Amino acid sequence: MWQLLQFPLCPFSRKVRLQLGEKGIAYSLKRENPWDYRDEFLHINPAARTPVMQDEARGLNLSDSVAISEYIEEVSDKVPLISGSSAYRAEIRRLVSWFDQQFYGDVTAPLLHEKMKKRLVYRQSPDSRVLREAMRLADGHLDYIDYLVDHRPWMAGGTMSMADMAAAAQISVADYLGGIDWTGHDFAKGWYAKFKSRPSFRPLLTERMEGITPPKHYELVDF
């Protein structure tokens, strides 16, 4: 069986877990704090990033969430999430990259640094200026999501895809850390509510990161 090395607030692990959940592929979780730089972990993935997906029986060690997602798509034909014409697949992948890199860099990474790493690793208080800037940028990202899902049933177009998984993964971590103000973002909120009620998403929403409590609305489908 697959084993996923991850920690509860890793957005890239969440993206892969949503994909595995939608496809009904069984896996177990193994906790890995990349900031511990464990020798054994660095040996498996020199990039020192989660997730890593392992199948010890078959000697497989897959690193990098994009490489893992593409692998899962290739070996599973259930619920295809990178499908359609090559141009449509390019749009799915563009948006995955957008959420993995732009949204992560603007919003999720600073929130994780200020609210999780400073608390758990450095024992420091968060910098309120950095938090305000991340929330300001989150608002711009929600505008873009409003625009996308006003014009399309799902993030990349007519079908649910890895773009939705990538977006929901980043947003869910930012929302857990109190970085999302949904006011005025009805289209994005409607899309996210639809997503929150999916069986693939429920297990993630009930998990907690030690010492960090999410806002009340975080787990509610009606928020």
Added chain:
Amino acid sequence: MWQLLQFPLCPFSRKVRLQLGEKGIAYSLKRENPWDYRDEFLHINPAARTPVMQDEARGLNLSDSVAISEYIEEVSDKVPLISGSSAYRAEIRRLVSWFDQQFYGDVTAPLLHEKMKKRLVYRQSPDSRVLREAMRLADGHLDYIDYLVDHRPWMAGGTMSMADMAAAAQISVADYLGGIDWTGHDFAKGWYAKFKSRPSFRPLLTERMEGITPPKHYELVDF
């Protein structure tokens, strides 16, 4: 015909150009400085990053170098560069991500900021501490490349792949900017020399970025 929006020292555009060159796909270049934040460019790619690959006749606008590379692989069966088993393809994609993100973040991005953007945009002198740190990290990356190509004919394994294109693209920009010291890296040097002599690579090596002169060895196959 395809048109690639790029600037001469964009490593992600170089990666796509190497792929197009290996496959013998015709394209023209259009200069785009992402740091100008041209409205028309932002409208096409809100991430404000090069490359963007366009085919105006067919109304195609592709953004994000990974999405573009996967698209090219899907529509062209000549010289496959993401091929083999799913596990091998995952290794290719892991390394593409390694060079696009880790090498870029550690080495190419700080070199481009200090030696190109500060000169052309901000009219400032480079910070020598930042340059030294980028070169120190480049040395570690070259150690990793030494290790890989000592164990494998090409970067990801038995065949030339997008991992080689991604690596050569980043290294070539870092080398142009004087950030690579090849001393003691014979395996990496041997791999790069082999690459430098390929017809796909020659046009890139003869191009120049205005106001920035590469070191003498940059263009030489025997360096």
